[in-house]
Amino acid sequence: KAGVTQTPRYLIKTRGQQVTLSCSPISGHRSVSWYQQTPGQGLQFLFEYFSETQRNKGNFPGRFSGRQFSNSRSEMNVSTLELGDSALYLCASSLEPGQGGITEAFFGQGTRLTVV
């Protein structure tokens, strides 16, 4: 069974630009969550999507947005990039508790975004 796939793995962007990151969840998983990881702040929750709807949202500015498609693939977008957006962006997929009993998050390898 293929794991969570994130593309691209590495990205360098300039301040003010926008970026789109992609995540393909494990087959059968309908919940996709996004996290930002930095050395100083650790893993910070961005948002979670289920059945194409944003279900939970973390405390990030509106420049961070996402969406989910009917095949459960998800994208996140960051507009007007700032230097502080440099981070490892992680996507995780999981089953609904009703589908498998226990809720577990399985992560992709992440996208390393560097803003210069």
Next chain:
Amino acid sequence: TQLLEQSPQFLSIQEGENLTVYCNSSSVFSSLQWYRQEPGEGPVLLVTVVTGGEVKKLKRLTFQFGDARKDSSLHITAAQTGDTGLYLCAGSRTGNQFYFGTGTSLTVIP
């Protein structure tokens, strides 16, 4: 405010030593996961504990969930250099929102 606090934040030990990492919260979780993360990679799920007081063993790693389901510990016996990494605990309460701990960076010196 972080919902899950891990201690210690950094740990550097000699190969062969034992260690324990703690994950504490004032909140109750329906399940708790432990992950290990290598630099530049995503966290890899090690174990999930669900029942209060549950103990799970994974080779040299022993995981325990507190009776009240608010805390957990990870004990490594006879640490090896391959155990080096960032250890993260994560709690789930409802739905698929996970609350991650602050992380413990472990370095095992040969």
